[in-house]
Amino acid sequence: MTRHQQFEKIWGNLPGWGQLAAVNHTSIGRRFMLTGAVFFIIGGILAMLIRTQLALPAQEILNPNVYAQVFTMHGTVMMFLFAIPILEGMAIYMIPKLIGTRDLVFPRISSLGYFCYLFGGIIIMSSLVLGIAPDSGWFMYTPLSSSEFSPGPGSDFWLLGITFVEISAMAAGVEITVSILRTRAPGMTLSKMPIMAWYILAMALMIVFGFPPLILASIMLELERAAGMPFFEVAAGGDPILWQHLFWLFGHPEVYIIFLPAAGIISTIIPVFAGRPLVGYRWIVLAIILTGFISFGLWVHHMFTVGIPQLAQAFFSIASMMVAIPTAIQIFAWIATLWHGKVTYNLPMLWVFGFLIVFVCGGLTGVMLALVPFNWQAHDTHFVVAHLHYVLVGGMFFPLIAGLYYWLPQLSGRMPSETLGRWGFWLTFIGFNATFLLMHLTGLLGMPRRVYSYSGGLGWDWLNLLSSVGGFVMAAGVGMIILDVALHFKFGRKAPHNPWKADTLEWATGTPPTPYNFASIPRIETRHPLWDKPELADEMARGEHGLSDIDHGRREIYGTDAITGKLKEVIHLPTNSWWPMISAGFLAFVCISLLVRVYPVAIIFSVLAACSLLRWSWENGGHRVMAPLTQEEHERDEPPLHSRTCDGPGLWGMNITMLADAALYLSLLFGWLYLWTVSPNWVVPESSAISLPGLLLSGALLSIGTWLYRQNVKRLCGGDDSGLMGRLGLTALLAMAHLLVLLWVTVSADLAFTENSHDAVLLLMLMFQIFHSALVTVTTALQSWRVKYGYVSKLLPYEPVVLKPLWFFTTAIFWVSFATFLLLPMVWGGGV
Amino acid sequence: MSNRKRRELKENSCIKRLAEVSIIAMVLSLTGCSGPLSTLEPSGPHAQGVAWLWWGMFWFATIVLIGMTWLWWRAMRRDGTNTAPEDLQKKQNSWVLWGGIALPTGAITLLLAFGIPIGHRMLPLDTDGVMTIEIEARQWYWQVYYPDLDITLIDEIHIPVDTPVNFQISSQDVIHSFWVPRLGGKVDAIPGRTNQLRLQASETGSFQGQCAEYCGVAHTYMDFIVHAHSAEDYAAWQEQATDEPRIIDNSREQSE
Numbered sequence A: 001m002t003r004h005q006q007f008e009k010i011w012g013n014l015p016g017w018g019q020l021a022a023v024n025h026t027s028i029g030r031r032f033m034l035t036g037a038v039f040f041i042i043g044g045i046l047a048m049l050i051r052t053q054l055a056l057p058a059q060e061i062l063n064p065n066v067y068a069q070v071f072t073m074h075g076t077v078m079m080f081l082f083a084i085p086i087l088e089g090m091a092i093y094m095i096p097k098l099i100g101t102r103d104l105v106f107p108r109i110s111s112l113g114y115f116c117y118l119f120g121g122i123i124i125m126s127s128l129v130l131g132i133a134p135d136s137g138w139f140m141y142t143p144l145s146s147s148e149f150s151p152g153p154g155s156d157f158w159l160l161g162i163t164f165v166e167i168s169a170m171a172a173g174v175e176i177t178v179s180i181l182r183t184r185a186p187g188m189t190l191s192k193m194p195i196m197a198w199y200i201l202a203m204a205l206m207i208v209f210g211f212p213p214l215i216l217a218s219i220m221l222e223l224e225r226a227a228g229m230p231f232f233e234v235a236a237g238g239d240p241i242l243w244q245h246l247f248w249l250f251g252h253p254e255v256y257i258i259f260l261p262a263a264g265i266i267s268t269i270i271p272v273f274a275g276r277p278l279v280g281y282r283w284i285v286l287a288i289i290l291t292g293f294i295s296f297g298l299w300v301h302h303m304f305t306v307g308i309p310q311l312a313q314a315f316f317s318i319a320s321m322m323v324a325i326p327t328a329i330q331i332f333a334w335i336a337t338l339w340h341g342k343v344t345y346n347l348p349m350l351w352v353f354g355f356l357i358v359f360v361c362g363g364l365t366g367v368m369l370a371l372v373p374f375n376w377q378a379h380d381t382h383f384v385v386a387h388l389h390y391v392l393v394g395g396m397f398f399p400l401i402a403g404l405y406y407w408l409p410q411l412s413g414r415m416p417s418e419t420l421g422r423w424g425f426w427l428t429f430i431g432f433n434a435t436f437l438l439m440h441l442t443g444l445l446g447m448p449r450r451v452y453s454y455s456g457g458l459g460w461d462w463l464n465l466l467s468s469v470g471g472f473v474m475a476a477g478v479g480m481i482i483l484d485v486a487l488h489f490k491f492g493r494k495a496p497h498n499p500w501k502a503d504t505l506e507w508a509t510g511t512p513p514t515p516y517n518f519a520s521i522p523r524i525e526t527r528h529p530l531w532d533k534p535e536l537a538d539e540m541a542r543g544e545h546g547l548s549d550i551d552h553g554r555r556e557i558y559g560t561d562a563i564t565g566k567l568k569e570v571i572h573l574p575t576n577s578w579w580p581m582i583s584a585g586f587l588a589f590v591c592i593s594l595l596v597r598v599y600p601v602a603i604i605f606s607v608l609a610a611c612s613l614l615r616w617s618w619e620n621g622g623h624r625v626m627a628p629l630t631q632e633e634h635e636r637d638e639p640p641l642h643s644r645t646c647d648g649p650g651l652w653g654m655n656i657t658m659l660a661d662a663a664l665y666l667s668l669l670f671g672w673l674y675l676w677t678v679s680p681n682w683v684v685p686e687s688s689a690i691s692l693p694g695l696l697l698s699g700a701l702l703s704i705g706t707w708l709y710r711q712n713v714k715r716l717c718g719g720d721d722s723g724l725m726g727r728l729g730l731t732a733l734l735a736m737a738h739l740l741v742l743l744w745v746t747v748s749a750d751l752a753f754t755e756n757s758h759d760a761v762l763l764l765m766l767m768f769q770i771f772h773s774a775l776v777t778v779t780t781a782l783q784s785w786r787v788k789y790g791y792v793s794k795l796l797p798y799e800p801v802v803l804k805p806l807w808f809f810t811t812a813i814f815w816v817s818f819a820t821f822l823l824l825p826m827v828w829g830g831g832v
Numbered sequence B: 001m002s003n004r005k006r007r008e009l010k011e012n013s014c015i016k017r018l019a020e021v022s023i024i025a026m027v028l029s030l031t032g033c034s035g036p037l038s039t040l041e042p043s044g045p046h047a048q049g050v051a052w053l054w055w056g057m058f059w060f061a062t063i064v065l066i067g068m069t070w071l072w073w074r075a076m077r078r079d080g081t082n083t084a085p086e087d088l089q090k091k092q093n094s095w096v097l098w099g100g101i102a103l104p105t106g107a108i109t110l111l112l113a114f115g116i117p118i119g120h121r122m123l124p125l126d127t128d129g130v131m132t133i134e135i136e137a138r139q140w141y142w143q144v145y146y147p148d149l150d151i152t153l154i155d156e157i158h159i160p161v162d163t164p165v166n167f168q169i170s171s172q173d174v175i176h177s178f179w180v181p182r183l184g185g186k187v188d189a190i191p192g193r194t195n196q197l198r199l200q201a202s203e204t205g206s207f208q209g210q211c212a213e214y215c216g217v218a219h220t221y222m223d224f225i226v227h228a229h230s231a232e233d234y235a236a237w238q239e240q241a242t243d244e245p246r247i248i249d250n251s252r253e254q255s256e
């Protein structure tokens, strides 16, 4: 067997149905993108329905009820099932190739993410087939989406389905962050990373912080609908505006989560076709970071008509305009790159050019909308519909297609057809502008968004007709692209290696790529490895660089330092596994049983899902199928295997997850403080329903447990594992005692959680705490058990270290909650 | 006729044609911009301010867009590899500094310089001679209450011309949005809170209003009309309305 065949055998997917157990990033990334494309077509068909209905005045092709479902699902599908997942898929596919490694760092998580996305998407789409789709608009404002005004299951489909799909985004966010930070090829410092990796890193971190507010809001609204906890109900002390804050706290960063990777594509393609390095690499990195930060401070610009205090409006207005600066920095850096280079003009560049015009136009109308007085007129009209499509289609779809054509030879090993491709571009470009350019005017002439029809004579007739015709022209263009791509797999010319003479490592994989990407991993000394050393690709393929050994039968990649890229360890990755699909399947059944409101079944499936996740976690570290301890491993002169270290990638994964968790918790805290200070009918009960002594006892137990756990880890990493099992067991028992007391406090508390939003938030906080406490208890007990099997020991100290941040986090939120939810109101007086 | 003269004549007629075309374009664009719900055919100071803002921003944005497209096009067409390496770094930086930082900063400053005063004038700050009308939105109609007159109308509002009016806007069920495009901006009607909107009509006439926030199946039909009367007409309407209330207010009592 040649080395390549051996690599293929270790890294390849299982045959036949075994494909479903695949965890390889190339396979998963492709599946993400393909599924995203299917959802794009579905969303596009819905768009065509909208445009058909609006083509002429006073039409009744769709009745208002169906129309509401159609526009809600169009927005929802496009945002949650197309834009985000397809970019995640692209990141999953590209990142390891760009940073010179063989896979993402938690491959099974990639697979879990994919199945959550797929199953969630199917669940959401099934509502449309059944005619009971969500119909309150893609941002689901309460009280319209609450059970009083939307009694049907539509909103539940949205809330549960989207939250389920969100698991995949969170998973990708954490995994990609850790991969970029810890698995770059040796020597690749942060400043030698391909610019795309910066963009994706920003996207991943923004997902980590941006999605939790929406997840929390969805949980709250679903609890309100299903259990009557009145978080958003004015009469019971809630506030519908809280939903808007939480939604847009997610929703605005989301726009940049979509835009940044797309801009990354532009920043990757332009230098290649200008034949020179990107101008202002550092400026662009700065711009990316700025965009990331600023985008979390803009959300109120979606709420200028809500009646927010003037000063706040002014602040958010100016902040919103400030985003123009990092964006302009990037655009001018791109222009400068083209200016100082010699441009090869071809299909990807045509899309880049289209991107520029459309996106700049969308950016300009965006600045206009940030101006409060103008916003008061244009908000919620077709002006906004036009603006958002210029930004989304221009800032995301055009770059995506540019990237598609650019990387197609890498993906398939074949070249697409220039002629069909050009037709596709021009039809899309002209159709798009015909649809949306004059739609700005439609809005200014007073056409609100989300009206299912209009009467003639308002000046909107010809504009709408034009938009509809344009929509179909664009659809034809999209059809042309799909045709082109589909045909090229069969008829495309064979692509030479690195056909565009690019500088980055993805072109050093095979075309089409092998599942292990690179037969050997080089040291990276420059930002443009393939320009500075054209023979590198061949050397890598011949196995002349690191990690070319495969006789151990493991999937191995390098772990490196987050900043300097110094080699730290060898990470052994899990191979194909069925657990991700099984876990996602159980979660899907949880979702479905919550939808039909059979809660006992939901509990059964939750337990099953938890069991399968724990079973999955069992196959880690020193487990037989991973990397059991062997004699000869001490003789290797390579760096240690990661499961033998105390700061492996798992710790990073846990830390990033805790950041997401903290964002979730902070959203809850925000909700509490917001309702307390703003909600018109907020009532604090006379006396606290919660037993303070009980809570203090519970907190004390948890704190002692945390202290003990810390000691355990310290000893373990210091090389002392005597009595480890008992110690971990004792810590787990403490956690259990804490949990039991907490449960008792919760159950015995007299909370009027269906009548009073104060008590509802309190209960939610307790549930949040209980969830974490239970997680700590179970996982620690499991660690103690693993000691018995020899999976955890002083030679394998990895896993207890991973759990440490979870302990700290659980304790931290306990005391913060204690202070803000109980002490603070006492200090301020329970005044009504 | 000499050649020169002929050319001149031709040029003259060219200019004439150009003038004609632009006049036609202007008329077209003006008629194209009018309509019963058009924000670009303002009939009150607030809508007027925003319409000016819009045209200013529109032309500015058009110039920026054309400029950027031109730059980009030039950049793609030229061969820039011959720049001396010692100049390169400086040139590259000035692209970013001028285009990336100075241009947007300048544009934002300009925008705010015009935008803030116009926005400020739209706020309900002064209270002299201001009339108050309470609006309560429901699925799917607008209930209009005159506290001074103690009458209630549905989907119909009467105001005197050239008088600032404060609308106190709230909702009984879901979120709606109160919008009379030709008079000014919109404000959401939200259960549990009351928002204020200041509007003023500078000419008599009837102006259509429309709910702008999606509020359920009949959102499309949740429209209303604002009649702006001259002082005498308004007095006459008041007289008649208080004489025989056209709609007896039941819903208000029930809900309280």
Ligand code: HEM
Residues within 6 Å of the ligand: A044, A047, A048, A050, A051, A071, A072, A074, A075, A076, A078, A079, A083, A137, A138, A139, A385, A388, A389, A392, A393, A396, A397, A435, A449, A450, A451, A471, A474, A475
């Ligand atoms: C294929 C071309 C497309 C057409 C013709 C189209 C058409 C439309 C129209 C007419 C509306 C307004 C519906 C209404 O307010 O009644 C709309 C809403 C929307 N579209 Fe598109 N769209 C297209 C592509 C996209 C893409 C690619 C995205 C996102 C990546 C997108 C995202 C949205 C969103 C978020 C809304 C708001 C939905 C809502 O109001 O709840 N659209 N689209």
Ligand SMILES: [Cu+2]
Residues within 6 Å of the ligand: A251, A252, A255, A298, A299, A301, A302
């Ligand atoms: Cu936004």
Ligand SMILES: [Cu+2]
Residues within 6 Å of the ligand: B176, B177, B211, B212, B213, B214, B215, B216, B218, B219, B220, B222
């Ligand atoms: Cu409405």
